[in-house]
Structure formats: structure tokens, C-alpha cells
Amino acid sequence: MKDVIVRAEKISKIYKLPGEQIAAVKDIDLDIYAGDFISIMGPSGSGKTTLLDLIGCLTSATGGRLTVMGRDVSGAGESCLVKVRRQFLGFVFQDFLLIPSLTVVENVLLSLYFSRQHQDKKRAINVLNLVGLGQRLNHLPAQLSGGEKQRVAIARAIITNPKLLLADEPTGNLDSRASQEVFDLFKQLNEKEGLAVVVVTHNPELGNQAGRVIKLKDGRLAA
Amino acid sequence: MNAITIGFKNLTRKKIRTTLTVAGIALAVAVLVSLLGFDAGYQKSLSGDIDKLGYHLLVTAKGCPYEAATLILKGGGGLRYMEENIFKRIASDPRVDKITPQLMNSVYNQEGAGGKGAFAMYVGIEHSYLELKPWLKFRWGGWFSGSAADEVIMGYEAAEVEQRKPGDKVFVPGVSKVLTVKGVLKRSGTQDDGVIFLPLATAQNIFELPGKLTGVGVKLKDIGQIADFEESLYNEPGIQVVSLAEVRGTILNLVASARAMAGSVALIAIFVALIGVTNTILVSVFERTREIGVMKALGASSFDVFKIVWSETVIVCALGGLAGVILAISGSGLTAKVIRGMLPYAPQGELVLIKGEFVWMALLAAIVVGLIAGTYPAWRASRMKPVEAIRAGE
Amino acid sequence: MKTIRLSFSFIFSVVSLFFCAAAVYAAVGCQLNDPDRDVKKIFPESTGYKSDFVSIKEIGGGGLYQKIEAALGDKFDPVYEAMDVPYSFYKVLKGRETIGYVHGVNQKGVFGGMQLIISTDLAGKIINFYYQKMSSPEAAKFMDKDFTGKFNGLALTDFLKGNIGISDPSKESGEDFRYTLRGVKKNLILLHELELKDNVLGSVKK
Incomplete structure (x- = not known):
């Protein structure tokens, strides 16, 4: 029986705006197990990113129940959510969002600093070698290609040994070759390192390479 | 990080x-x-x-010192003076340690500064002036040969500008008098560097101010007695007293x-x-x-x-x-x-x-x-x- | 006890009486009193000037010092005409072009120091001479343009050969007249040796 990393029970996210309410995510049930490779797909506005934000504890659900590694984080405040993110989760974003003034290795060490782990430079170099960037340690992000930047972001996300890697449109700004390289890396991390990966994408060619595909429509799970 | x-x-x-x-x-x-x-x-x-003025108190002639300062800066006459006998009365006070009389006069030289006009400061003094200012040393020469000698002692900078040494002459315009340089002082870093000193009697003579003084510098035996001393001079007619400690404070x-x-x-x-x-x-x-x-x-x-x-x-x-x-x-x-x-x-x-x-x-x-x-x-x-x-x- | 009040104007006046002597004497060394005004007055067509401050020590040291003394025909005063005295030369400009020079020297006089200012063309020929400072009972006669104007057109070679042709304007100040000639000669020698560097002294000897 595989460990449950994230269990979402009828979680919802409703945004209250003047004069209206927008339900970005409605009553979604979802279990993510250790070793899963899941892609979340759907048209624009279907709630993919919001669902990822909820799973990733970047925001709180307005309805339902969410547990991460057995901890109930429903309605938790930011100070609680940040601890959960630190301990169990890693993030990769479409725009890479590396710190421009830090080198490749410094961007990776930053992750260790925030998660209160020892800033072991050798460990950072090993991870960068794993993602194929051992030759770029002292480069600044501006000196890297899009694909290379994304691999730094992945290294930054996995160096803290998270249980779950969450990637929001990680190939959105990459060409097809680089996109496939990134997906291959996800697969490698999933198969060889046992890391659970959840990827939001609207590219079916890539999304269908995942072990499980979840489709959303209008904030709900599609049939 | x-x-x-x-x-x-x-x-x-x-x-x-x-x-x-x-x-x-x-x-x-x-x-x-x-x-x-x-x-x-x-x-x-x-x-x-102020310390290098050498005295605690300065006694000057009563009057508008602003007018006096203006007249002195523009040259020569019209300044209020005090009589020498005041100096003698103050000198006899047992509280006085050292006392020195002075007659200051500036002389306007029309030919100075390329014809634009400039002034020079002359001060008539007695030997007590050096006693009150022991840091004044001679570079060349020495004190006047007589109390009414036609001689000058030049401050360091005054001598340098005029390129004077002992034995050279100095011409005082306005009174058209020629005096001989008797001594040149070493640089003191005070206002005295720019002054031409002459014997008090000579100054009184050539500027036609017999028995007159512009000021008396006083050093008391006990600095704590300044207030009392000032008080005692308050009723002396024709003079006013400036405590230099008060000047500093003001x-x-x-x-x-x-x-x-x-x-x-x-x-x-x-x-x-x-x-x-x-x-x-x-x-x-x-x-x-x-x-x-x-x-x-x-x-x-x-x-x-x-x-x-x-x-x-x-x-x-x-x-x-x-x-x-x-x-x-x-x-x-x-x-x-x-x-x-x-x-x-x-x-x-x-x-x-x-x-x-x-x-x-x-x-x-x-x-x-x-x-x-x-x-x-x-x-x-x-x-x-x-x-x-x-x-x-x- | 009565207190003696000191008003601001009283204090200022007393202080200025006793401290103003420092303002009488400016820095030693013969610089123009007001270079902007003075240069423009002598060279009305000028647009500016460049100041140079040079000493005999910097340019040629002891050897040059002796050479200048020999040309002057008189010993330098070791205190007031030392080797490290800085001389100010004003290179007069019209746009970027140099059109002349102004230079002043201190010269001992009978009754006080003289400051002799000469202005020359590019070859070093005098086009203007005046006393910036002079102490003498007959100062007015020396400073008169009738006398100073006689120096116009003279060059260093005239002084070296003794072809001056100017007579003493004073009645009883012959020594100051001789000091004036010495000062102007010194002025020209320094101009040629320190600023123009054209070896006029060498060419005259030959």
C-alpha cells in the first residue's frame, strides 16, 4: 500500500469579488500517492493552477478538507503552510523565477537556507549534476537558456528532498526539445528517485506521458 | 547564503x-x-x-566699539582713546599679575594694492606685551633699543610680505615717517604675525596721540577674581571692560x-x-x-x-x-x-x-x-x- | 552684583579690532590680487588664462638657481628669494591660442616689499608694467604711468646688454629705482627660464 502524500476531499476555492463569487475549484476529491506521476490538464480557466496552488499549500481552500502527509491543513494560516511547504513540497514555475542576482549554485543553496537545512555546497553540486548543469555552477540566470533555467529551478525544488514536486506549466516558455528534456527529467526523478510529481500542462503530448492524467473542466474533475 | x-x-x-x-x-x-x-x-x-591673546581682560575706551572698529579698519583717526593714567591706576591694583598698555592704529596707504589702497596695522607696545605672551620669540633681532626709538618689530607674515630684516627701513604713509626694523618675530600662529609693533611712546608721538591708549590687557593673579575685578572698574569713567572668557562664551x-x-x-x-x-x-x-x-x-x-x-x-x-x-x-x-x-x-x-x-x-x-x-x-x-x-x- | 552685558555688535567689534590684523596680509608670493580682473584689463581681447605655479627647485634645482643669479648680476636673498619660492605665471588665452603672459615677482625695496607685475607678448617683450604694491615716500612717482610706461617694448636682452634708457623718476629714492630695475630684470629672467624655457640667457652669452 503506497503512502498518501496529499488527500483532498471535496476541496473548493471560491473567490469573492464585489458583486459576485467565482468558484475556481469545486468539490474535488484527489489522492496523490508516493511515486505518482500525475498530469493535470484542461482548458484555460478550468482551475488547474488553482488546484495546484491548493495542493501546494500556497493558498488555503475555502471548502473541503486537505491533508498533507497526514497533517490537516484545511483553513491553516500562512505560518503553518510555510512549514508544510518547507518540509514536504517542491515547486517549479512556468517563468522559472530564479533570483537573477544569485548564481546557479546560489539559487539552489537558497532553497536549503529557507528550509533550515545545512547549506552543503557538495550536495547542491550533486543535484545540479543530476539535472545536467554541473558545468554552469557559477553562471547567472541571464547567461542560461530557458531549458537550463528550468533545470536549475528543478534542482532548487528537489534539493530539500521533498515528497512531492509540483510543476505549473513548466514547459510553457520552452521549445519542444527543451520541453521534452524537462519532462524526461521529471520521469527520471519519478522512476529512479521515487519522487512524486504533479505537473499542470495544456500540452497533451507531454501530459499523456504521465502515469495518471487528471482532466478539469470548469473547476471540477472532468469525466 | x-x-x-x-x-x-x-x-x-x-x-x-x-x-x-x-x-x-x-x-x-x-x-x-x-x-x-x-x-x-x-x-x-x-x-x-583667545588664550593666545595672553590676557584675561581687555580694558578699552568707552564708546561705540563698532564705530571704532570701522574707523580702525578704514584708517586712523576719530577713534576714542583712554588716558594713560587709567593704566597706572589699574596697574596698582594688587589683584593684577601682569598688565600691558597698547595703542593701535591702522594706516591707510593709497598706493597700496596697486593703487587701490590698503591698510596696515601698527600697535604701540611696551615690553610687558612680550611678558604676557611668552610664546612670542624673535626670529631675528630683538627688542627696541629705547622706549621711544624710531623702530619697529615686525610679525612674521608682515616681515615676509615686506621682505624686511633687522636694519631695513619701513615707511609709514599718512604720517610720512621712516622707521628701522629692530626685530622680526617667529611665526606664532596668532594675529600678531600680521602686525607691525613699535614702542608705545613712538606710536603716541608719530600718530599724535600723546598719553593715549586704545586698550590695556590685564592678567589677574587669580582667574576667579575676574567678576569682582570687572565690578570694581565699572564706575571708572571713560572705559569699558571686556572679559575674554565672556567673549569666548558669547x-x-x-x-x-x-x-x-x-x-x-x-x-x-x-x-x-x-x-x-x-x-x-x-x-x-x-x-x-x-x-x-x-x-x-x-x-x-x-x-x-x-x-x-x-x-x-x-x-x-x-x-x-x-x-x-x-x-x-x-x-x-x-x-x-x-x-x-x-x-x-x-x-x-x-x-x-x-x-x-x-x-x-x-x-x-x-x-x-x-x-x-x-x-x-x-x-x-x-x-x-x-x-x-x-x-x-x- | 551688576553684570556687564555684552551685545553682539560690541563683541564683534572688539574681536574684529584685535583679530583683523590677520586679514591685512595675504599669502606670501606674488600672485595677482584679482587675476580675472587684472588679466582682462591688460589683455582686453583675452577670453581666459591658465595659471602655472613653478619654482626654480622644480625646474632646474641648484644649477639653475646659480645660473639665474649670475644673469641677474646679484645674489638672491636666501630667505626671501629661496629656491623653492613658487612663482605664478599666467598664460593669457584667446580661445585656445596663447596671446601673452603675466608674471609678478616680489622685490625688496628700501621701505618695504615691492610687487612688480609685467605682461609680455609671446617672445617675452614687455607690453605692460605696474607695481601691485610699493612702499616709499615717493611711491606715487614710481607708480605713475609716465614711468611704468617706459618699460613697454623692453625685452630681457635689453636688460642683459644694459640698454634700458630709463631714468630715475624720484628725487631721493635712487635705491628704489635700482631695486625696480633689478626686480623687472629678475621677473624677465624667471619668465624665460621657468615658463618660456627658450634659453635666451644662453643665446645672449654666445
Whole structure:
């Protein structure tokens, strides 16, 4: 029986705006197990990113129940959510969002600093070698290609040994070759390192390479 | 990686912006340090100047001294004088340690300064003048050969300008008198360097002021008796008494008023710099909204973010403080020159004296300003919600 | 007890009485009192000037010092005409072009120091001479343009060959007249040796 990393029970996210309410995510049930490779797909506005934000504890659900590694984080405040993110989760974003003034290795060490782990430079170099960037340690992000930047972001996300890697449109700004390289890396991390990966994408060619595909429509799970 | 290194690296992203912000702080700190230095230097130099007058009290003829000063500066006559017998009465007071009479006269030379006209200061003295000022030493020559000799002793600078040595002649225009140089003094660093001294009797004779004096310098045996001594002279007709300690105090009070005004300017400069720093860092925080969101996604707490942004302001202010201190120290000569040109009276000596404690005070002030200035931007950054920050601008 | 009040004007006046002597004497060395005004007055067509401050010590040291003394025909005063005295030369400009020079020297006189200012063309020929400072009972006669104007057109070679042709304007100040000639000669020698560097002294010897 595989460990449950994230269990979402009828979680919802409703945004209250003047004069209206927008339900970005409605009553979604979802279990993510250790070793899963899941892609979340759907048209624009279907709630993919919001669902990822909820799973990733970047925001709180307005309805339902969410547990991460057995901890109930429903309605938790930011100070609680940040601890959960630190301990169990890693993030990769479409725009890479590396710190421009830090080198490749410094961007990776930053992750260790925030998660209160020892800033072991050798460990950072090993991870960068794993993602194929051992030759770029002292480069600044501006000196890297899009694909290379994304691999730094992945290294930054996995160096803290998270249980779950969450990637929001990680190939959105990459060409097809680089996109496939990134997906291959996800697969490698999933198969060889046992890391659970959840990827939001609207590219079916890539999304269908995942072990499980979840489709959303209008904030709900599609049939 | 720590908050300070991350903050420092963030500052290097916008080098021009950071440099300008640092420069603003540096300027404010330089003004503050220079002001403190001027205060210390002026007090020390003024005290030195007044000490080097040699006497505690100055007795002068009663009248409008402003008019007297104007007349003296423009040349010669019309000045009020006191009679010599006053000097004799004061000299007989048992409280007096040393006393020296003087007759000061300036002579206007129409041919001076290329025909534009210039004046020279002549002071008739007795040997007691040197006794009251033991630091006056002769470079060449010595004291007058007689109490009414047609001789002069020249201050160091006066002799240098006129290229005089003992035995040379000096022509006094206005009275068309030729005198012989008997001695030249060594540089004393006081006003005496620019004066031409002559025997009191000679001065009284050539300026046609027999038995007249412009002042009497008095040194008491006990400085604590100044007030009583002044009191006892209050009813003496035709004279007024100036305690040079009071002169020092009054000038320092006047300078303190000017200093307070300049201090206000310095405080305003610091306040403006503080606002500048706050604004710069706040803009930088808004520019980095998505990065701050990512940092929170990576596990940064609100306090982590607060520390990073706060460090940036402290670094900027510390660098600005250091630059300002260096600017103040290296520019102290120029500052002194400018102040000397602006003040109607500036004492000799170092006008801007920057002490070690001023440096530490200024650096500390800069850091405190940084801590204050950085509080709001750091708080704003720390309050950002991760998902809103990350998605901003998408 | 009665207190003696000191008003600001009283204090200022007393202080200025006793401290103003420092303002009488400016820095030693013969610089123009007001270079902007003085240069423009002598060279109305000028647009600016460049100041040079040079000493004999910097340019040629002891050897040059002796050479100048020999040309002057008189010993330098070791105190007031030392090797490291800085001399100010004003290179007069019209746009970028140099159109002349102004130079002043201190010269001991009978009754006080003289400051002799000469202005020359590019070859060093005098086009203007005046006393910036002079102490003498007959100062007015020396400073008169009738006398100073006689120096116009003279060059260093005239002084070296003794072809001056100017007579003493004073009745009883012959020594100051001789000092004046010495001072102007010194002025020209320094101009040629320190600023123009055209070896006029060498060419005259030949």
C-alpha cells in the first residue's frame, strides 16, 4: 500500500469579488500517492493552477478538507503552510523565477537556507549534476537558456528532498526539445528517485506521458 | 547564503539606483560629520586664539566699539582713546599679575594694492606685551633699543610680505615717517604675525596721540577674581571692560545659534535621505514581488523575507555612512576653506576637527536610519501572500 | 552684583579690532590680487588664462638657481628669494591660442616689499608694467604711468646688454629705482627660464 502524500476531499476555492463569487475549484476529491506521476490538464480557466496552488499549500481552500502527509491543513494560516511547504513540497514555475542576482549554485543553496537545512555546497553540486548543469555552477540566470533555467529551478525544488514536486506549466516558455528534456527529467526523478510529481500542462503530448492524467473542466474533475 | 548576502546581491542588480541612494546618505552623513567637526574645531581654535591673546581682560575706551572698529579698519583717526593714567591706576591694583598698555592704529596707504589702497596695522607696545605672551620669540633681532626709538618689530607674515630684516627701513604713509626694523618675530600662529609693533611712546608721538591708549590687557593673579575685578572698574569713567572668557562664551553662543540652524539643515538632509532610502527599497520590493512569492514557496517565512529586505536598507545606509565619513574627512580642508571664506571672523587653527567619536556616531546614526527606513518596505514584503505574489504580472 | 552685558555688535567689534590684523596680509608670493580682473584689463581681447605655479627647485634645482643669479648680476636673498619660492605665471588665452603672459615677482625695496607685475607678448617683450604694491615716500612717482610706461617694448636682452634708457623718476629714492630695475630684470629672467624655457640667457652669452 503506497503512502498518501496529499488527500483532498471535496476541496473548493471560491473567490469573492464585489458583486459576485467565482468558484475556481469545486468539490474535488484527489489522492496523490508516493511515486505518482500525475498530469493535470484542461482548458484555460478550468482551475488547474488553482488546484495546484491548493495542493501546494500556497493558498488555503475555502471548502473541503486537505491533508498533507497526514497533517490537516484545511483553513491553516500562512505560518503553518510555510512549514508544510518547507518540509514536504517542491515547486517549479512556468517563468522559472530564479533570483537573477544569485548564481546557479546560489539559487539552489537558497532553497536549503529557507528550509533550515545545512547549506552543503557538495550536495547542491550533486543535484545540479543530476539535472545536467554541473558545468554552469557559477553562471547567472541571464547567461542560461530557458531549458537550463528550468533545470536549475528543478534542482532548487528537489534539493530539500521533498515528497512531492509540483510543476505549473513548466514547459510553457520552452521549445519542444527543451520541453521534452524537462519532462524526461521529471520521469527520471519519478522512476529512479521515487519522487512524486504533479505537473499542470495544456500540452497533451507531454501530459499523456504521465502515469495518471487528471482532466478539469470548469473547476471540477472532468469525466 | 544568509539574509545579508542575499540582500547585498539584490542591491547589485540595480547598480546606478543603489549608488545614487548611497550617495544621498553619504551626503547627509558628510554634512553631519562636517558640522560636528566644525563645532569642535571652532571651539578649540577660538579658545586657542583667545588664550593666545595672553590676557584675561581687555580694558578699552568707552564708546561705540563698532564705530571704532570701522574707523580702525578704514584708517586712523576719530577713534576714542583712554588716558594713560587709567593704566597706572589699574596697574596698582594688587589683584593684577601682569598688565600691558597698547595703542593701535591702522594706516591707510593709497598706493597700496596697486593703487587701490590698503591698510596696515601698527600697535604701540611696551615690553610687558612680550611678558604676557611668552610664546612670542624673535626670529631675528630683538627688542627696541629705547622706549621711544624710531623702530619697529615686525610679525612674521608682515616681515615676509615686506621682505624686511633687522636694519631695513619701513615707511609709514599718512604720517610720512621712516622707521628701522629692530626685530622680526617667529611665526606664532596668532594675529600678531600680521602686525607691525613699535614702542608705545613712538606710536603716541608719530600718530599724535600723546598719553593715549586704545586698550590695556590685564592678567589677574587669580582667574576667579575676574567678576569682582570687572565690578570694581565699572564706575571708572571713560572705559569699558571686556572679559575674554565672556567673549569666548558669547562667540560660542553665537556660533551655537548658527550651528543649531546648520544642524537643522543636516537633520532635514538625513530625513530626506531616509525617505529616499525607503522609497528606493519599496520600489525594489514591488519589482521583486514574484521573487518574494517564490521565496515563500521555497519555505521562506515572513520573517525571513523581512530580514532580507531590512538587511538591504541597513547595507545601503552603512555604505552611505562610510562614504559620507570618508567624504567629510577627505574634504575637511576644503570645508574649512569655504567656512573661513564665509565667516566674518574665523579663528586661526584647524577649523574643522573630525574626532573619532564623530565617525562612530555618524556610522551608528546611518545604521539606525537604515533600520527605521527599512521597516516599512520589509514589512510590506513580508506580508505578501505567496500565491498572489507569484501570480502577479502573469 | 551688576553684570556687564555684552551685545553682539560690541563683541564683534572688539574681536574684529584685535583679530583683523590677520586679514591685512595675504599669502606670501606674488600672485595677482584679482587675476580675472587684472588679466582682462591688460589683455582686453583675452577670453581666459591658465595659471602655472613653478619654482626654480622644480625646474632646474641648484644649477639653475646659480645660473639665474649670475644673469641677474646679484645674489638672491636666501630667505626671501629661496629656491623653492613658487612663482605664478599666467598664460593669457584667446580661445585656445596663447596671446601673452603675466608674471609678478616680489622685490625688496628700501621701505618695504615691492610687487612688480609685467605682461609680455609671446617672445617675452614687455607690453605692460605696474607695481601691485610699493612702499616709499615717493611711491606715487614710481607708480605713475609716465614711468611704468617706459618699460613697454623692453625685452630681457635689453636688460642683459644694459640698454634700458630709463631714468630715475624720484628725487631721493635712487635705491628704489635700482631695486625696480633689478626686480623687472629678475621677473624677465624667471619668465624665460621657468615658463618660456627658450634659453635666451644662453643665446645672449654666445
